[in-house]
Amino acid sequence: MDYTKLSQLLFPEISSTPDDWEKKYPARDLPPEAKVTRIGPSPTGFVHLGNLYNALVGERLAHQSGGVFFLRIEDTDNKREVEGAVDAVINAMSFFDVNFDEGATIDGEKGDYGPYCQRQRKEIYQSIAKHLVEEGLAYPCFCAEEELSAMRETQIAAKENFGYWGKWAHCRELTYTEIEQKIAAGEPFVLRYRSPGSGEKDITVEDAIRGNLVMQENYQDFVLLKSDGIPTYHFAHVVDDHLMRTTHVVRGEEWLATLPMHVQLFDSLGWPRPLYCHTAVLEKMNGEQRRKLSKRKDPELALSYYQAEGYLPQSVWEYLLTVLNSNYEEWRLANPDLNCREFPFSAEKMSNSGTLFDLDKLKDISKEVIAKMSAAEIYQQFLAWCESYDEGFAALLKADRAYAEQIIDIGRDGDRPRKDLLSWKAAVEFLSFYYDERFKHDDDYPANITEGLRQEILTAYLAKQDFADDNSVWFEKIKEIAAHFGFALKPKDYKKNPEQYPGSIVDVSNVIRVAITGRQNSPDLWTICQVIGEPRIRQRIGKEIEMS
């Protein structure tokens, strides 16, 4: 078979050669330790945590080493593509503070190794494909979908390995004349790789996260170009990452199984292999069973979930970093004020077993992150979130900025600052009682206090309260009320002899607290009274007294 003739028949319009591309995309001028990484999301309209997770690894590896991190859009599947999805990816990454040196951007693209959208690289793929045909390493396959699935049935029945290989690879042996006739007849075809492997050998591939992997060599004649001339992931990955001079391929472990295909292709083309970094999958508990986070079942997989819940990008970064390199937490404890990007991230330290996604941990980290911010910073970011997700609350915040910052800051000063806020959504809930428009009762009164007693306590409080009192005088009055109704003044006394008292001073305080804030958990009550002010306090307590 004259492969050159075949390549002309298959790609009559392609005149560029691999050499042309090598010249157009020369090796990058970077120091030897600099890593070049990328993420390659497909524009399906759904940007998930896994995208961010891998992006973080790539970003750290590249920028920590003085290298390049770029964004490539893997849009080779037109069936799955969704309108506006490219912008969604770019916006999500930028929201989470992932910055690219090259690649697709909102207005066009930047960088010298583009185009960065695979659909626009058709000529490159075809010219490499043409070269493979010339070398006898690729051939057209005319098998229809039905034939392939029939073949699969036979393979299952015969207990043979699935796929297009060896004796099952019918189109492998087509003659030039047969091919020519089929093409003349307008039969559609895909281009398959003629795998030099038999599956009898093992190959060794180094993985930066997993160490040396020993795997069976590839023997499948997998598809390089689909019938529309667009490459499959496998081919696009090899061509792009070579020509874009990627040094480290960071991707999920679901690619491990097809790794032998990729390295075989790299070897066939005489190109150096990149260093692979296969990250562990993110899982969650589903009843008793662990499973991979699923797009359909798990809202927390979507990046938009974290935006909507009002988690800070910073918190998500730090959470992911603890999952990625567990020594991050210790580093953070030792360096509370450094930017998380100063942490020495390492691929070797990454876990290679599936990781359970832990929302509790994210919440804890998020509390710490917010606790470190100033009231002004919180106000600004909180307001920005409210403007997208809770306009009513945004209006309240804007109406009186000083008041907003004041309530945000209650109890946050001193050596032991409160950590009440864990997300902006939670902050709306937490701060709502400071605003009459949002005030509501979330918690009940202490269960051990009868309704009648509660009325009396509140009435007495209203009578005694003087807003000019300082904190200690104010509290003395609470004590007087407690004593008057026979409550234990020390919680311990009540604990020791619960039968001797109707309750302790704690219960008295809590009755007043619930009347004023609508819940049992709040910052310092006296401060709250000062901030809310006499008329509104009287109104709230008065309403509670009337109600019963």
Add this chain to the structure above:
RNA sequence: GGCGCGUUGGAGAAGCGGCUUAACUCACCAGCCUUUCACGCUGGCAUUCAUGGGUUCGAAUCCCAUACGCGUCACCA
């Protein structure tokens, strides 16, 4: 079914042949502090590293087998 990856407490995990009576963080529990709730502090939470064999003076750490979990086997990525 083939191939591959994995298995240390409720979760993330450190440890990678003796320093481990298994670090650290989250969760949980108890106590302390406190006018409540938080915050903070103290302590508890794996006599054991999926199971069974083996190597070794010595194993969570090395080897083998088994089990279980996960991933993957498309003209999807």
